[in-house]
Amino acid sequence: MAKIVITGGTGLVGSYLSKMLSKNNHEVVHLSRTPDSSAEYPTFEWNIGKKYIDPNALDGADYVIHLAGAGVANKRWTKQRKKVIIDSRVESIKLLKSQIEKQQVKLKSFISASAIGYYGMDTGAAELTEESKPGNDYLAHVVKLWEAEADTLEEFTSVAKVRVGVVLAKEGGALKEIAKPVKLFAGAPLGSGDQYMSWIHIYDLCAIFRQVLENKLEGTYNATAPNPVTNEALTKSLAKALKRPLILPNVPAFVMKSMLGEMAQMVLGGNYVLSDKIQSTGFTYKFTQVDAAVKDILC
Numbered sequence: 271m272a273k274i275v276i277t278g279g280t281g282l283v284g285s286y287l288s289k290m291l292s293k294n295n296h297e298v299v300h301l302s303r304t305p306d307s308s309a310e311y312p313t314f315e316w317n318i319g320k321k322y323i324d325p326n327a328l329d330g331a332d333y334v335i336h337l338a339g340a341g342v343a344n345k346r347w348t349k350q351r352k353k354v355i356i357d358s359r360v361e362s363i364k365l366l367k368s369q370i371e372k373q374q375v376k377l378k379s380f381i382s383a384s385a386i387g388y389y390g391m392d393t394g395a396a397e398l399t400e401e402s403k404p405g406n407d408y409l410a411h412v413v414k415l416w417e418a419e420a421d422t423l424e425e426f427t428s429v430a431k432v433r434v435g436v437v438l439a440k441e442g443g444a445l446k447e448i449a450k451p452v453k454l455f456a457g458a459p460l461g462s463g464d465q466y467m468s469w470i471h472i473y474d475l476c477a478i479f480r481q482v483l484e485n486k487l488e489g490t491y492n493a494t495a496p497n498p499v500t501n502e503a504l505t506k507s508l509a510k511a512l513k514r515p516l517i518l519p520n521v522p523a524f525v526m527k528s529m530l531g532e533m534a535q536m537v538l539g540g541n542y543v544l545s546d547k548i549q550s551t552g553f554t555y556k557f558t559q560v561d562a563a564v565k566d567i568l569c
């Protein structure tokens with residue numbers, strides 16, 4: 271049993287992961303900007319802008335799992351929003367690091383979420399591994415800064431970074447958004463529909479975090495299912511699970527660009543990411559095919 275501090279533990283991944291870890295007899299505590307005294311897990315406050323962490327938050331911690339970050343798809347990417355997206359991931363690590371140093375916390379590992387946006391959203395069907403080069407767009411820039419800051423914790427403990435793919439989950443994320451128009455008989459692939467989406471079922475993602483933690487893995491791991499699909503294939507899979515026809519033509523790229531601005535690269539672009547490295551550690555996926563993952567979540 272280990273004591274695990276999860277930042278952003280109230281979010282989509284954090285909630286699921288907290289349940290999985292506590293079910294497996296780990297002690298979970300959360301770090302949140304707005305701690306709720308009636309929350310399921312003991313929750314401590316931090317304020318990244320004010321460089322404040324509750325001094326008891328890291329007491330006896332064996333692991334920190336860093337999931338906190340302002341949603342990249344929640345608001346248009348203004349200059350100000352771009353800074354919030356970066357600071358919530360990078361300044362938060364700096365704050366954790368200073369507290370770990372101050373309290374001399376003996377962490378077994380610091381595990382940070384990262385994202386497959388690292389590779390850039392314009393890599394087409396090129397197969398990407400952890401060794402592939404980073405991209406040049408805004409998301410790649412965010413992830414490079416995020417991972418570089420996580421690596422500075424190596425001074426104190428071992429560091430692992432989990433490059434998360436497009437998370438499929440009941441409670442939120444991409445699937446919920448794509449399902450909305452499909453349910454209303456208005457679903458359609460976006461842009462060419464040929465762009466790859468390297469998806470992962472939330473169960474497998476959280477199982478990867480558990481694999482990394484319990485096996486003391488370090489370094490970088492892609493967390494994507496073994497069979498990425500195109501945007502068109504995912505939309506069709508959803509329509510099949512929801513028993514809805516797909517009758518409309520693809521949504522043209524210019525429409526997405528005018529709606530989302532620069533953020534449109536997240537849906538019009540994509541990447542084909544391989545996960546052989548985590549599988550070589552003995553990890554096996556529960557959901558390898560998108561149809562089964564979508565059916566499990568929606569039906």
Ligand SMILES: NC(=O)c1ccc[n+]([C@@H]2O[C@H](COP(=O)([O-])OP(=O)(O)OC[C@H]3O[C@@H](n4cnc5c(N)ncnc54)[C@H](OP(=O)(O)O)[C@@H]3O)[C@@H](O)[C@H]2O)c1
Nearest residue numbers: 278280281282283302303337338339340358383385434437
């Ligand atoms: N979901 C995906 O498809 C996906 C894909 C790739 C990477 N990821 C990464 O995986 C991590 C977890 O994803 P998720 O889907 O669980 O995210 P989420 O549901 O948006 O939750 C993230 C948590 O971060 C905290 N947070 C939000 N804004 C913040 C800010 N400005 N400053 C500090 N903390 C803030 C919130 O916790 P409090 O309100 O309690 O503070 C929130 O619950 C994120 O870093 C995300 O970028 C996710």
